[in-house]
Structure formats: C-alpha cells, structure tokens
Amino acid sequence: MRKAPWIFLALILLLGLVPGAALAKDHWSIEGAGNITSLSVSEDGSRVAVGGHNAKAFLYDSEGSPIYEVEAGNVVTGVALLSNGTLLVSSDDRHLYAYDETGGKLWDSDLKRQVKSLAASQDGSTIVLVTQRSKDLIVVDQNSGEQTGSIPIGSLLKEVSVSGSGQWIVAATSDQFAYLLDKDGSLMYKFSADNQIQAVAVSENGLAAVGTASNKVELFDKNGSVNSSINTRDIVTDVAFSSDGERIGVSDLSGNYYIFDGRGKQLWESKITGEGRGVQFDREGKTLYSGTNDGRIFRYDVGSVIDKAASKARLNAMLWAAAGVLAVVLILLYLHYLKKRNRLVIFRQIWKSKYIYLGLAPTFILVFVFLYYPALSGLFHSLYDWQPGGRTTFVGLANFERMIHDPYVIKGMGNLVILIITGLIKAIIPALITAELIFHLRSKRLQYGFRTAFTASMVIPGVALLLIWQNLYDPNVGLINNVLELIGLGSWAHGWLGDPNTALWAIIFIGFPFIGILQLLVFYAGLLSIPNELIESAKIDGANLWRIIRSIHLPLLGGQFKFLIILTLIGIIQDFNGIMIVTGGGPMDSTYVPALQMYYAATKFNDLGYASALGVSMFLVILAITVVNMKLIKTED
C-alpha cells in the first residue's frame, strides 16, 4: 500500500526526463572583428551580414562560411541586407556604402556626419539613418544613396529601427524618449523610458521594444496601450523582433541572450562568456543570430532552443511537484505518527494562536528579509566572485587568501591593533576617573549638573564633530597649531593629518579628553549601585579614599569593565566612520583599517565578494570575542 506514491513519483520523473529535440547551436568567430556592432539577416535567411568594430563588414551564408568582406574608413555602425541582395554599410567615416551580391560597390554616399545608426526595410523602400549630433532622421534613396528627405524629431537621436515591411519606424533619443512613427514619418506615440535607451526594435504590427540601461525591455504600441516591461540581468545591448512580432530577441552586457514572446513571457535564456552585442532573427523567426564583443557569432535554432527550454521548465515543474508530493506524504506520515502518540493538540494550539503569529509577522518578515538574508548572503558570497546581476563564480577561499596578501589589509591590521589598545585606554580610564569625581561630589545637585554637562556634547551630530576636529588639525587655521604657537611651541606646528607619521595618532586624539557618555553613565550607575554600608563600614575601619576605590569600587565594577571592554572592542573593529571622514585612509595607507578597505572594495572597485570576505573575517573575530566573553561570565557565575 505504501508503494503507490513511489510508483507515481517514478512515473512523473520518467515523463519529465523525455529528452527534447537536440540543440542546434552553431557558432563561428571573426578574427580581429572586435565588437560586433550590427547584424542583418537577408529575407530568405540564407545570408547574414555582420558589422565589426574593426571597420569591416562581413557577409556569411547561413552556415557561417564567408562570402565576402568589405572595408570602411572607420567603425562600421550599421549593416542592412535588402531583399534584392544589396548590402548597405554605414560607418563612422561619414559614409553610407552599398554593395551588390558579389561585393561590387554600387554607390558610396558622403553624409558629412558620422552615421550612428542605420535601418532599412527588407525591400529597401525605406532607409533611415541617424547621424551624429542630429535631431532629424535622414531618409536615403535606395538607388543612389542621396538624401531624399528628413523627419524632424526635435531632440538628439541615438538609435533607429524599421520594421521589415517599412511600415513602422522607431527612433530613440538621448533624452530617454522613444518615438514610434509610421512610414510617412508622422508620430504615432512618444514613449518615455526610465533610463538611457540602448536599443530599439519594431515589429510588422507596430509593437515597439526599447532596451534600456536599467536592465529592462519596455514594450509599447502605437496607442501606447501595450505597456509591459521585461527584466533582464544586465544592461540591454540589443533587441530584435521576428517579423510576426511573436518573438523578441534580447542581448545584455553580461552575455545573456533571451527570447521572449510578444507578451513578454520568457521562452529561453542562454549565457556565453563575454558581452552580448547584437541579436537578429531571420524573417521567419526560426533562427536567432547573436554577436559578442570579441567577434563571435552564435546561431540558435529558435524552435529547438525554445522547446528545450520549455521541456527543461516542464522537468523543473515536475521535480517541484514531486518534491511537493513527497513533502505532503512526509507530513501526513508525521501527522499519523503524532496521532498515534496523541500529540495533535499542538496544532490546535497553533491555530488558536493565529492572531499572535499575525501580529509577529511584520517583525519577523523584516528580520528574515532584511537581517538574516543579508547576513547569510554575506557568508555565502565571501566564497564567490560576486557580481550582482552578472556572473557570480565560486572561487573557494581565494578571497580570504587575497586578504592576507593585501598590503592595505596588513597595514590596516597593524593600525587596528594600535586603535584597539588606545581605544580601550580611552574608553575606560577617563570615564572612570570622571565618574569617581562626580560620585565623590557631596552635592547631589552638582552631581546632576555635571552629569548633564558631560552629556551636552551629544547635541552635535557625530559627523559635524568629526568635521570640526578635522578643522582643528588644519595646518594654518587649526586651533591646535595656533595653541602651540601661543605657548611658544610654534616649531611643533604641523600638518597633523597630512603627515603619514602623525595621521593615525591625530585620529586617535580626536575626542580629547575622551570622556565617553555611555562609559561615564555606566560607571556612574555602577558606583551608585554599590551598597553604601560597605563604604561606610570601610571608613569606620579607617580606610582612606584610595583604599576604598581600589578594594571596593574597582572589584565591584568588574561587570561594567567587562561590558565596556567588549563593547569597545566590537565597536572599534567595525568603525570606520571617523577615518573615512577625516582622512579617507590616507595619506598613503597610513590610516587604513580593514573595515575601510571593505567599504572601498565594495564601492570603489565593485569587488563585492572580496568585501564580503573582509566582513566575514571581522564577524568571526567579533564572534570569537563574544564567545570568550560569555565563557568568562559563565566561569564567574
């Protein structure tokens, strides 16, 4: 009887494993082409034109054998294959070239400005160009290459695309607008993108796609009615439509190629090494050609890759379903077990407490999403070369290994040791002395007054106080050098923060006379909690003040000492506020600390895996300190 679920499970697993059609993937590489700037596929799908960054345009047949290549004076910015076999090539050398089927030059038109984008309908009846710093689309005649007209847009143009039949034109401007025009150039819809537009495409039925720098492809039509947006993993580099508008091809900067359907549902995704630099479908939408930044062309059989992706998705869904069934079975077994033991009452309790869980839900959602998840993510990614949205590769302990060889970290560790030693002295001694002084005041009102006076420095925001101290160290107008001059030590005057030998000590000296408010209050409260009888009886026995402090106060403040030492250690290891504001780690590496290096690794060098490894290391040190502390407390109890 127990067997039935297992048979069922095996059955669905088998069903899911039926292999999809073999993947028809092909690729070739163009020597020295560099960035693939543009791709064009002929109407019958038999030839592919490729524009390269090396100022050449190449023509291949559908199997990837070269037919001919032509050279332009500068980077090829656009290629277009017309149905009569003509190849149009636009270039940054300000020319538009046309070649016939065999590579003979038909014409060469000088446009006076660099051509930034080229688009043509299959029959060549509509050929439009975007030239450098131009606010008009330029329309060109197919037979002579002469300019026959222009379509004013009104702001600086960036990209243009034309549908296969020439029915629709879509143009993108550098101020983040996309304009959908009909073939006569009258504006149908103006679309506002939320970031720089990287690529545009338009299908035969007037659906336009806009790829942006905010990792999105936005879709809209002439009424502005279809307004869906597709997320990609990185900045979109190119978009293309199949002629029926049912397939959208997208490439992004981290080498992902995607195929979506006309409603934005993802059908397929693949990743190559390098950057994806161009996508184009053949007319039937059966083959997708894509280019990279290092001269490679990939050819995907759309039908089979989509089938494969779909069957993989189906397999995944079935595995999930299987796991779900398994989970349900296990839960049922567990419930059965509980029922046998008569322990089901716990569920009644849980159900009774449902409003309690509801009340705790917001708190715990925040705790899990915004506290636990980042902590675990940091631990996990410290073993990775972490590129959010891009490639994240496992590197083992390489980040940690790099850390112990990083001169800034080594220097930072040395500085940290100095900061910890001085920091402990600064945190404990001045606060303790002040607390004793206040405690020994007879007048309670004066005690309260001084306590308040010391806390008054809290009213300055921490950053402002640091900036004031930075000013105090100024070599010319700083208070410190002026005081030195006043008392006749002018020769000691110094650019305290600018000298690598003094910068760290100048930072340590910030906050003089170092009376921490928390520390003061903790000690003061500790002193107040010492039973008065103890001190009175010591006095009767003839103990002097020093003796009372040494033999009664200090031992009874043990807990406070331990607490403040731990707090100071943890605080100093993590703190880099002050150093970042006052010196930024400089001059040279003289004031670096590991936490600052972590911040810089993440923000300046975008090296998030390495930053996580630094964070994890500091966490481990802090954890060790905490554990040792807890052990100590236990032994004392």
Added chain:
Amino acid sequence: MYTETDTAAESVSPVRKLRKNEGGLIKYLSFPQITIIVLLCVLVILMLVPILFMIVSSLKSNAQILGNFWGLPSPAKWNNYGAAFTSIWRYMVNSILYAVGASACVILLSSISGYIFAKKSFPGKELLFMMMLAMMMIPGVLTLIPSYVLYNNLGLTNTPWVIIIAGAAGGQIFGTFLCRSFMSGIPSELFEAARIDGASEIRVFFQIVIPLSLPILATLFIMQAVGVYNDYIWPLLTIRDSSLQVVAVGLTVFTKQFGITDMGTQFSAYAISSIPLILIFSFGMKYYIQGMTQGALKM
C-alpha cells in the same frame, strides 16, 4: 535597572542631608570638594572646546579667522547662518522625516512584538525569541555590503525607504527587547480585568498596554531617531540623489556642492545641524540616558 540606581541614590541622600545640617555650606566647600569641582570644570571645558570653537568661528569671516584667530568675531557675521541654512535645509528636512518615519515603525513593531513575547504563550515562542536574540550578535560590518546589494536588487536604493526600512528592521530588535522587559513588569491582572469586562485584545493593547508603556516608547523613539539622524555610512552608500540625501552626508559635501569657501558658513551649518538634537535632548535627555544605561545593562 535605572529605577534601581535611583533608589540607590535616594538611599544615600539622607546621610548627606544629615551632614548638611551638621556642617552647613562649609562642609560642601571643603578643599577636596573644591578640587573636584575645579577638575570637573576643566574636563567639561575641554570636552566643549570643539563646540565653543564652532560657535565662535561660525560668526567669523575667512579674513577674521586668518587675521585675528583668537579674537571674538567683530562684527559678528550673522548672515553666515542664512547662507548655511539655505544650503543644508533640504538635508535636514530629509533627515528629520527619515528619523521620524523609522522611529514610528520601530515603536509600532516593537510594542506589538514586545507585548506578545512578554504576555502571551504560544507554540514556538522560545524559538522565535532566540532568533531575535541571535540577530543581536550579528555585527553591522557583516551585513553592510550584502544589505546594500539586497536593497539595490529590490530597487529600494536611492529612495527614502532604504533608510526607513533599514532603520526599522535594525531598531526593532533592540526595541522588542526593551518593550518585552518593560511590559512583563505590567501586572497581568489589569488585562484580565479588562477582558472580563469584554474588551477585545486590540482594545486592551491600545488602551492599556500602550498608555502604560509610554515611557519606554519615548525612550525607544528618541534613541532610534537620534541614531538615524546621526547615521552616515548607510545613506552615503545607498542614496545618490542630492535631494534625498541626509544631513550627515550633506555636511561633508555641501561646501563642494554649493561652492562655499567660507569657513564661517561651514561652522554655521554644523551648528544648525545640531538644532534637532538640541530640541530632542532638551525634551528627552532623561529617556535617552535611561535607554542607554538600560541597553548597556541588559546586554
């Protein structure tokens, strides 16, 4: 804990009163006492040097600072404050709004979960409470960069939410602890009586628990607001737009941004940025100190 220290102080005072009656003022002004007072005054003045320097310099022009460093500002340049205010008011408004928003969230979340952990029993209570306790052991340095990536992926960076949510998520842990220990001190009979009279749970919470917990909520609000107002690294990392930036970061960039070369104006800006803290401390210093010592002794 604070109440304990108070009673300790109280128990000392009768002895002192006795002494006062015996020796009068002379006993108060004995030589050692005067020494202590002088020492403490010196320390206070040293502590306040940067603040005094700030106030004096904020009224000077560059020429006055360079030419007559030790002189008092004459004439006092009050329009330094005007110039400083026009450049940093935006940052201040942002900071105050974020601080109030985050603190309000913290109060709401902490009071609910503190009450539940203090007064309710339900399956999994210990486990959930341990989960919160464990989170207090995680230092910010571990979560700083991954949190940034998370908020960025959620599209929250460069919006007010990145400050408010981060403040609420982090602050509620400590807040729950404070509220839990405070609310377990409220006698349960109060709630029972109200429930017998037919009050719903929500009514009990808002009409009995919250009013009785106002002191701890005030403490929490002030601590959280001051914390958010002073925060520097997180906004620096997550906010790019100048119009959304907070005052802590604003103070470090406004001179470049507005092309201010007058040191007096810079010092005026620092002084202006202290006004919200002065206001909140003049109303709630007691609560802040209470929270600080309580937090210290609970840990």
